[in-house]
Ligand code: SF4
C-alpha cells in the first residue's frame with residue numbers, strides 16, 4: 001500500500017484506509033479493509049438516497065409549477081417531508097409476487113437495478129478524487145456498469161409474467177441498447193479531447209467546459225442519457241398511458257420502492273456524470289469550495305431534466321428508434337470525427353490541449369454543431385413529408401361503380 | 416424550421432413557472448404561508464407578530480403556518496344556509512307554498528300583535544330541510560316582504576341528515592349575510608356578502624321602512 005500515492009486531502013478509500021491503518025496492527029489488514037469498505041458504502045448509499053429523496057420532492061414541486069399547479073405542499077415545510085410519507089406508504093404495503101412469476105428473478109431484479117447506480121456514484125469525482133480515489137479508467141467503468149440496467153429491466157419485465165411488463169421490457173432492451181451506442185461515441189469524443197479515461201483527469205483537462213468545446217457531443221450525450229434512464233420524452237419503457245406501468249407493473253411494496261428509488265436516482269447520477277464530463281465538474285471560481293460547485297452544476301442539469309419532462313410529449317416507438325439510429329448516431333460520429341481531426345492537428349502530446357487550442361476548437365465546433373443540427377432536423381423532418389397519401393377504401397365512395405344517381409357536384413362539372 | 420416546436424414548448428412551461436398570474440390553484444380551506452404571508456394575512460406588522468405570536472412566527476419560518484382561506488364566490492351565489500329575518504316575516508307561508516319540493520314547514524298561531532296593521536302571525540315553527548333543497552330560489556322570489564333571502568355560505572356539511580334541517584332558532588341566530596340573488600336592493604348598493612357586514616332587517620327590504628306618521632296616515636286615520 002505504501003507505493004500508491006495516498007490522497008489524504010479527500011474523503012476517499014485510501015484516505016480512510018490510511019487513517020485506520022495508522023493505529024491497527026499489521027496482521028489485521030483485512031479488518032481495516034472491511035471497515036473502510038463499510039464506511040464508504042454507508043456514505044455513498046446515504047448520500048445518494050437522500051439526494052434522490054430530495055430530487056423526488058424537487059421534481060414534483062417543479063413539475064407542479066411548470067403545469068400551473070402547486071405540487072406536494074402539505075406535509076412538512078414546503079412539502080419537504082413528502083418523500084418520507086411516500087416511503088412509509090410504500091413500505092407498509094403488502095409485498096406481492098404473482099403466482100406464475102419466476103420468483104428468484106423477480107426478487108433479484110430490483111437489487112440488480114439498484115446496485116449499478118450506487119456503484120457508479122462511487123467513481124464520480126466530487127473534489128479532485130472520487131470515493132474510490134483516482135480511478136484511471138473511470139469512463140469505461142461508468143459505461144460498462146450502467147449497461148447492467150438493461151439486464152435488470154428485462155429481468156423485472158420477463159419474470160413477472162405480465163404482458164404489459166413484457167412489452168415494457170422488450171421496448172427497454174431495444175431502446176437502451178440502441179441509445180448506448182451514440183452515448184458511448186460521444187463519450188469517446190470527451191476522452192480524446194481530454195487525452196485520458198480517468199474522470200478526475202477529464203475534469204482537470206477542462207480549462208474551458210466541454211459543453212462549449214463540443215456542444216454536439218453534449219447534446220447527443222444528454223439526449224442519449226435521458227433515454228438511458230427512460231425519462232420523458234423517452235419514457236415508453238413504462239409509459240403509463242399505454243402499458244400500465246411497464247416493467248414494474250407487478251411490483252408492490254418494498255420491491256416497488258427499490259425500483260422507484262433507482263429510477264429517481266438515475267437523473268442524479270446522469271446529472272453528476274454530465275457535470276463531470278461537460279461542465280468541468282468541481283472546478284469553479286471564487287472562494288466557493290469545489291463540492292459546492294459540483295452540487296450547483298448538478299442541480300442545474302437536474303432542473304433541465306425536470307423542465308424537459310414537464311414540456312415535451314412522449315415519442316412513439318418507431319420515432320425513438322429512428323431518432324437513435326438516424327439522428328443521434330450520425331451526429332455523434334460527426335462530433336467524434338471533428339474532435340479527432342482537431343486533436344490530431346493540434347497534437348498536444350503529454351501536456352494535453354492548451355486553452356488556446358480549446359478556444360479554437362470551440363469556434364469550429366459551434367459552427368459545425370449548428371450546421372449539423374439544421375441538416376439533421378431537415379432530413380428527419382423530410383421523412384414526415386414523404387408519407388404516402390391515405391387511400392380511401394372502396395366502401396368510402398358509395399357512388400363509384402353505380403349509375404343510380406350522381407352527386408350534385410358531378411352534375412355541375414358535366415355542365 | 417424543424418425542431419423549433421421543442422423550444423416553443425419549453426417557453427410555454429417556463430412562462431408557467433415564472434408568471435404568478437398563471438398559477439391556477441386556489442388553496443382551501445387553509446394555505447401554508449411564510450413570515451411575510453402571515454403578517455399580510457393577519458394584517459399585523461412583523462414586529463407585532465413576533466411579540467404577540469412567537470409560536471406562529473416560528474411555524475411560519477418553517478413554512479408550516481396555516482392561514483384560513485375562503486373560496487371566492489359571486490355575490491349572487493345561492494348559498495346553503497338561508498337568510499331569514501323574523502322581524503320581516505309575516506308568516507304568510509308563500510315561500511312554503513311555492514317550494515316545489517315542499518320542504519319549508521311553517522306553523523303559525525294568532526299573536527294579537529300589530530293589530531292596527533292587520534295582525535302579524537306568531538311563528539311557532541319555521542323549518543327548511545336544506546338536505547333536500549335544490550336551491551332554485553323560488554321561495555325567495557315568492558316572499559312578498561323580503562324576509563327570506565338565499566344565504567352566501569356553502570360549508571354546511573353535517574354527519575346526520577336530520578342536522579340538515581334548519582329550524583327557526585338557527586335561522587334567527589345565523590349571520591345575516593344574504594346573497595344578492597333576486598334582491599336588486601342589495602346589489603344596487605354593491606353589497607358583497609363575502610366581504611360586507613351583516614345586513615340588518617330594516618335595511619334588507621325593497622322599500623324604506625314607513626315612518627309611524629305614514630303608517631297612521633295610511634291605516635289608522637282612514
Ligand atoms: S330554494 Fe327552492 S327547493 Fe329550496 S326551499 Fe326554496 S323553493 Fe324550496
Ligand code: SF4
Pocket residue numbers: 503504505506507508509510511521557558559560561562563
Ligand atoms: S313568504 Fe316571506 S313573509 Fe311569508 S312566511 Fe315565507 S319568509 Fe315569511
